[in-house]
Amino acid sequence: MIKTMAVYKDGTIAFDVSIEELNSERIDWVWVDFENPKTEEIDLLRTKFHFDEIAIKHCVSYKERPKMDYYEGYRFIVLQSLNENMEQTEIDLFLSHKYIVSFCWETTSVLQIVWNKIKGLKSIKGLKPEQILYHICDEIADKFFPIVQKIEDDIEDIDELGTNSDLSMIDGIKTQVSKLSKVRKTVKPTKDLIYRILNSTHVEIDKETTKKLRIVYDHLLKLLDDISDNREMANDIRESYISTNSHKMNKTMKMLTSVSIVFMPLTFIVGVYGMNFIHIPELQLKYGYYYCWAIMLIIVIGLVMWFKKKDWF
Structure with missing residues (x-):
């Protein structure tokens, strides 16, 4: 399925614009969202947008590590999000000052929330593709926090039952540490990617969007600290359990x-x-x-x- 959004030069916005109309000179920039696309829709990446074949190959291959590649006239960005079930979803973006093209093999709440957020804006003055990038990054970062908080709560619950000599406690700690490692493997490259975007001379971002992206970057830094703290707490609980059992x-x-x-x-x-x-x-x-x-x-x-x-x- 393909969804389209067009921002016109006169300051108006339209949704569900036909692919043919996207080349209109009245349009300032567009957002085209490929959600679980069919083969013929994927071909539009070549025939309509003329993206590099390597970028398209990386786009359709699942899963790529969060990264940013430079191509003539646009940037190819790969992002990873996590849902509450610890399942990764890859979101690929083609970004230029004239468009942002998002590509995802499955329906993701991240893009849906951002899409509805843009739809609900009372004013689109100053809205640019880079701000769509910020909203997507911000939404991905927001998804990480409840996951880490849930893991932290589970670790604390295990700690309260730490006096039990049940081997299931060790299994529970191992499970939580494994979850933390999985979250960290997603958060860290996402943080590094945002750092590259902020410090890249190839991506033009206005000061306000840069400021907002720095806040997202700071949130991810804090999240990594929380993950490290929780890993340390889990390891302390495990060592305490082993030490207590050894004493017994x-x-x-x-x-x-x-x-x-x-x-x-x-x-x-x-x-x-x-x-x-x-x-x-x-x-x-x-x-x-x-x-x-x-x-x-x-x-x-x-x-x-x-x-x-x-x-x-």
Whole structure:
């Protein structure tokens, strides 16, 4: 599907303009949105707009890393957005002072929101393609924040259940860290891309739009800091959990070791006097059985008291 918007030189705006009418001299600039396009619609990128074949190839190939390439007369920009299900959506833009062409293989709320925002403007005075670029970047950045906030809330919920010795806690932490890594892989190149746009001599942007893009850039920097903080918090929780379980395991092992040590001398005594020799002097003692029990009890009591003193019991 193709949607069109045309801004005329007299300051008016029109939507759903035919492709043929886009070349009218009365038009100042246009926004053409390719949403889940068909093959014949994709061909318009070649026949109507005469974009470079390499740019078209990168446009239709899924997925490209956020970037900006320079071509004669226009710039090819690749952006990535995330939805609440952590699914990436690629948005490709062809930008010049006469048009902005957006291309997306699926329906995305980012472009829809920006489209409706432009439709709802009371005044389009000073509206340029670069401002459409800003609105798209701003909307993409806004989509990141609830995702990171949701991950942070999940990590805090896991932290509150940190006393449980359940391995599902470790799995939960691993899942959240994996999500943070995925968000970071999208946010960081987007931040780098906006930095390139702000500092490029090949992209002409007015001061007001530059100021707004810098705010988006600052938001992405803050978002990266939040992601790093959350990753650190998740790692701290995991290390604390492992440390707590190791401590519990050590206490258990100390207890088992203590019990084994207590029974070692008893096993030795029983083993010695359980041998099948005929002449074992102690076996002839009248009270040898009671002596043996007394010695074993003294050994047990002595070892238990010693281990209690060492805080092993």
